[in-house]
Structures are given as structure tokens and as C-alpha cells.
Amino acid sequence: MTPPPRMDPDALLQVEDLSVRFRSDTGVVSALNGVTLAVRPGETVALVGESGSGKSVTSLAIMRLTPSPPGCEVGGRVWLRGTDGRPVDLLALPGEAMRKVRGDRIAMIFQEPMTSLNPVLTIGEQIAEAIAVHRGTSRASAWNAAGELLELVGIPEPRARLATYPHHLSGGMRQRVMIAIALSCDPALLIADEPTTALDVTVQAQILDLLRRLQKRTGMAVIFITHNLGVVAEIADRVMVMYAGRIVEEAAMRTLFQAPRMPYTVKLMRSVPRLQIGGERVALEAIPGSVPDPTNLPPGCAFAPRCSHAMEGTCDVVGPDLEEVQPGHFVRCVRWRELAGGTAR
């Protein structure tokens, strides 16, 4: 297989022009449109967006976990650098080879630690299974490794916990078990889909801290999917803001918070209440309306109907391209130049 012409030599994963379409009774739903992104080893890339923005579909398409055609069509390329350094297009891989990638090179954790564990198997069996399948080791040594993993993710009395069932554990502990399973084969990339959304804030802080420490130790890359801008500020190196199935802004984390260019990003940041003491209590700047219907996306910029800067005859007609504001900072807005002149704030 020939490497892609534009593959970033540093990239571990490079997604090119990824699109996902679902066929439904009400028409074709374009869940994802031309998503392009690259992830380097050791880096944390956050995908941020509201429900329906396409962030989870992106991760499912990378893992090839979307339903099979004709119900769902996936287009584009997903290049993953193999252990030998050569890129492989995951979308072109035969099913058997893809199964070896999943859980081994790329692992995934989900939002619901309650439903992603098997309730009738012990924690130990579920972790050891992943190790035995991918490493081909004996049950005994897999069991041993499972104990070590539980210790690594900070579960007290790890060996004793191997014999317990998921319902014995709290939500935070179950998420730790999920992380242990994900890490069991030392993946190069971890996809974390809203892993802390269902958890309490104090437990969320524990899990974020754990992920950061594990990443430092293993050097894995992380794609972190979240709707929480606070979590983004906490863990991300780079951020992709998604809206209606497209990336609308991409930047280094600090740049994005300091100088957001896309009106959607600006509005999203202003609509989040902050922890603050006193001061003038002003109404939060809500974004009017709601996310567009994916079966019936507006013809121009998908955010135009909710955007206070939208220009009739332009924004509602032409879908803007991603333009480079400065190296590494991209925005999908036809007016970003004039808005950057001061009217955006």
C-alpha cells in the first residue's frame, strides 16, 4: 500500500476527508462531512461539540464500528502508522486485520462505564480476555497482568478486585476498569468518548488526573471527545471544534481559548457559566435556536441560522472552506478576517 501523498511524517493517525452517511426513512443523514485531522504520538486532541455535531461518529468511523452498508456509507481515508512505521488505510483493511488493530493499536473507552462492562463476568475475566486475545499469553499470566493493570489505574486492593463483578463497583471505579482494559495491550492511540461525562466532578478530576499520568508514562496519543470546555482546557494540546458534522475550527488549545475565530466557538465559550465570586451577575449569552436537523442542513454555513454575524446572500449560500488563520489555526467562516478586526468580541 502506498503512503498517502500528504501524510504528516510525524503523524500517528491521519484522517482525510472522512464522511459518514446514514440512510434512514426520512432521507440520507450526513453525519460527517469531510473531516480531516492528524494526531501525533503522545498528543491529546480534543473533539468538542454539541450533540449531533459528529464527534462520536468520527471515532466510530475511525474504529470501523459504524453499521455496515447499505445502512451507512463511510468515505475518505484513515491512515494509521503501523508498528513498522508504514501507514495503513484502516478503511481498506480486511475485517480480520481490523480486529487486530482494535484493542491493540487503538483502544477506546466510552461514556457509560455501566453498560460497557459485561455484568456476568468478573472484572478479572474481562481484563484477562483482552490480554489473552491480543497477546496470546496463558490465562495465568493474563490474570497476573490484569492485577497489575488494576493497580496501575489506582484501584485499591487490585488482586482482590479481580474476582468481583461490575455491579460491586462505583461509576468511577468502573471507568478505571475500562481504562485498564483499554491499556491492556499498550495501544498507540486511545479514543476516549466522553469518559467523564457520567461521573461526579470530584471523580472526573480523579479520572482526568489518571489519564494524564498514564499518557505521560506510556506516550500514547489520545483523542478526547467531550462537550465540556472546562475539560478541554484541562487536558487538550489541540482542539477541533465540530458543528453539524464538520470541523469548524482547529487550533492549539491555548490559541483557541485566547483567540477563537469562528463565531460559533466564541459564542460557545461565552455561554458557559464560570465559577466566579460575586461581580455583576449578567445573563449568560445563550446561542439562539438549536443545532440544525442533519437530514436538512442549511445550504451555506451550517451555523449561519444561529449566527449574529451571518450575512444574507453570503453565509446562507456558500459553504465556507477551512482557512488557515495562522500556522496550525484553521477556521471555517467567510467573515473571519473582518470579524477579527474587533467586532467578534
Next chain:
Amino acid sequence: MSTPDETIIEVADLRKWFRIGGGMFSRSGVDVKAVDGVSFSVRRGEILGLVGESGSGKTTVGRTLLRLTEPTDGTIRFRGQDITHLPKRAMRPIRRKLQLVFQDPFASLNPRMTVGRIVAAPLIVHEPRMGQAERAERVAEMLQMVGLLPGHAGRFPHEFSGGQRQRIGIARALMLRPDFLVADEPVSALDVSIQAQIVNLLLDLRARFSLAMLFISHDLAVVGHLCDKVAVMYLGRMVESAPTIELFANPRHPYTEALFSAVPDPDPEVRRSRIILSGDIPSPINPPSGCVFRTRCRYALPACAGDVPPLRNVAPNHQSACIRDDLALQPAM
């Protein structure tokens, strides 16, 4: 009829214990102390925030004070009247003054009813003699008040987004012009951009109707934005309570401090020193002796395992249930 400073709801030493285990005729079994001695009051036009993690008992407080479950002990007063043990029939006229908005805007609306029927339901129950035309007019008026269109009355819940459904739930709750609203995590299931719309709507409606409100939430930033005062719960107990500004600037309970410090700030330049609590909230079946937070508290002393520390005044209107006075705790930001 109403004075501006009137106390609408007053709860004293409220307890709700659930018996688990044991058979129907057995005396065995243990009590889960879901709510164990909670006191607060809410005045007209005031919003009290009730915060805490899952399992802290905040939802049970809301449901018990509305008499949706019977309290085990304590008193509930509504505008001065003791309603703790009021029989069903006598409770009925009071119920219309106490309303509830739910967390899940998908599960709390009947999918087979039109929005008009859902919003009119309280009128049909409590004002059965009202004519159809007047009812329709009241529904249209209320839909507009919550930011929907009168024409939406003929549609079904599935035609609406999460935020719009939450507006429908709020319209239903306000239909009878209640004095008091319990809002149980009303924005938790919504996207951030929509969350702000609903928070602003609640503030607007509070001002318009001088509503008193109990706002139950785990999101401290939203609570700080919306509420006049805040009570913090942990494992069925109130551990701290103060006016919002005072609580954020000067937390006095270590749990409140840890809760604040765990909230990720959407500003990468803000770097608070983070307190990461170890472990999980203990089981309410077998809570720790003494202070229930001591097992996760970094300031705990041997004395904390002794008696249950009572809430005591640490500043005007500010109560905390911590025996240590010598702590300099980190404010909310």
C-alpha cells in the same frame, strides 16, 4: 396577600430513611439514611441551590419536601402552615402551589399527548370548571412566556429539541402560578448553548412571578450563576450553607473546597491548585462515624470520628458542619 419577604418554604430537620433488607413482617433490615437532618428556608423570589454528588440525597430532599415521598421525621412548612402530615385531600389545594421540573426532558413528557394537552393538564386537574376557550388561551400565553409559539400546542413532544422540551416542562410547572418550584437538574441533560437559554429563562420567570425555587444541581458554575444561596450536601447531610457569594469566596467546609477545586475551568490560564479527593462517596448503608466526610478529608483529625458535627454559624447566614476552625480554605477561584 403576599409580602415580598415572606418565607415560602421552611424545612426543619428533615429526614428520609429507606428500610432495605428484611421481609415484610420482619423487623430486621437496615435503614438507608438518604436524608438525615436537613434544614433550610426559601423566601419569595429567592433561589436556593442544592448541590452535591450523586447519592448525596439532594433529589430525595426535593421529592420529600413536595410530599412525593413521606418524610421519616422533621417538619415542612409552606407559607407558615405545617404540611408535613397533611392528609391527601387537604394537601391537594397546596400541591398546585408547589411544582416540579424534571431533569430528563425526554422521559418527563407523555409522547402521546400534544404539547397543548401536556401544558393544560394541571388546569384540567385543578380547575376542571374552566372553559375550553379560556384554557387554550392560558396555554398559548404560557407557551409564549417560556419562549415557544402558541402554534406549538398542536404538536407532539418528539417534534421538539431537548431545550424546547425543557421549556414545555417549565410551562407545565408554571401553569398554576405556583409559589414554589423544585427544579431537579433541569439543565444537566442539555447542550451548553441550550443550557444558557434555560438558565436565563428561569431567571426571567423568577423575576416575573417572584417565584421561590429550589434548584438541585451538581454543576457549581450554574448554581453560582443562578442561585442566591447555596446548601452543600454530602451523604444525606447538609455540610455547609451560605449566600452564594459568601460560599464561593469563603468556603468553610473541606468538602465544599474540594468540590470547587474539582470543577475544570474553561480558561487554560486559570490554574487553581487541585485537590483530588481519594476514593468514592461512602455507602449510605454504612456511613462513617462522626463526620461523614472524614474518610476523604485531608484535614481530618482523630476527633472527627467522634460525634456528628452539627451545623454551626461561622459567619452571618453562613453555617458549616466542620469542627475545625483553623483551616484557611481555597475559594472558588
